[in-house]
Amino acid sequence: MKIIPLHKEYSQLIAKAAKDNRRAQQQLFKIFAPKMMSVCRQYLKNNTKAEEVMLAGFFKVFNHLKDYRNEGSFEGWIRRIMVNESISQLRKDKKLHFVHEAKIENTEVHATFIETSLETDEIQKMIDNLPDGYRTVFILYAVEGYKHSEIAEMLQINESTSKSQLFKARKMLQTTIKKQNNISYGAS
């Protein structure tokens, strides 16, 4: 509900920024940079790298602002650019190696109810420990809400590969949490 008035507020800034108005661009950057930094940090293991990618993403945002048609939320548009930029960065760093695994059973079983409330830093740590391929697919699916077909297209992989990657990522996370719980229980 709040998105619409906010969106209208931005439209003037966006129009100015599209005409290469530095002040408008700076204002948009101030509003969206912290959020987008967080998005990029999901895929990349440290803040320096995340910021690098975030800046590259904003560079694209301002250069393609004329193409933005006010369809959907502006934040969603920027976010998509940031995700794509993160993926292409990982690809550049040759960190996205997906080995096609033919048969992975029970990939549909994934509801993980765990009696724990993880803090953001803990979550990030857990995600950082995932292999790049697992992490990317997991974030795209669980956090960004993309479908396997979309993820397969974005990462130029098979849909089954996307599913297997997600399955493995979940398994790893569960074991990590279980371990943590065991440790914490053991400690108490």
Add this chain to the structure above:
Amino acid sequence: MAPHNLEDNIRKKLDARSIQPSANAWDKLEAKLDATKPKKRPVFWYLAAASFVGFVIVTSVFLFTNNPEIENQIVENNNLNAPVYDDDSKKLNNNFEDAKIASEDNTKEVPPQNSSTKQDAEKQTGVAKQKPALSQKSKIDTKIKDNRAIAKTSAKQNTTPKSVEELIVDENDDFFKNKVNEVVASVKKLQEDNDNITATEVENLLNNARRDIEMQRILNNQKVDANALLQDVEWELEKSFRDKVFEALGEGFNKVRTAVLERND
């Protein structure tokens, strides 16, 4: 603790998170954005150059269209300078008049001399008869030659170094010389044909010569009233147009009349 869907928890937590970028993040981005500007500059410069070229073309075209006026101005300048030339011609005319007076004097002198020669002829032989006439001729020749020389020198003295003017003056000078030669030749012819040359005859010759020279001067002036010419043409056109309209009306009327008459028949 309520059971949490791990993934929901992760999404909510991550969505709520925001990480402040480093202090100089914007400066880095701005530098990057500014660095891309030179790519756009060539386009701007191309545009500027193109517009400049366009401006030059437009102005040159404008100047070209104005050229006739400038040329007219030059002609006008010539006309303005014409008084000098007019002075020349006046002087030339004066010289010519001098020549005329001289020749008139000579012709005036002729009758008594002729009479004296006649008187002499009674005393002297036929061979001797021709002598005074010849000497008279030579006298006239030398006087005219002198006058021509004076005319020449005066023309030369009065000509300014301007080439156009020189050309006109030279042209006129040639014409003037030719005229003088013509007059001299006709006077000589008259003298040869008739022993008696009246002052009026010579004066007529000179007047004709002067008129020719004046005509030449007018032609050289090249001053034509454009409006008068246009009006003439327009009048002619109008006339022909009116005639055509009247003809058409007449034809139409005749056709209608014959048609009516035929129907009546």
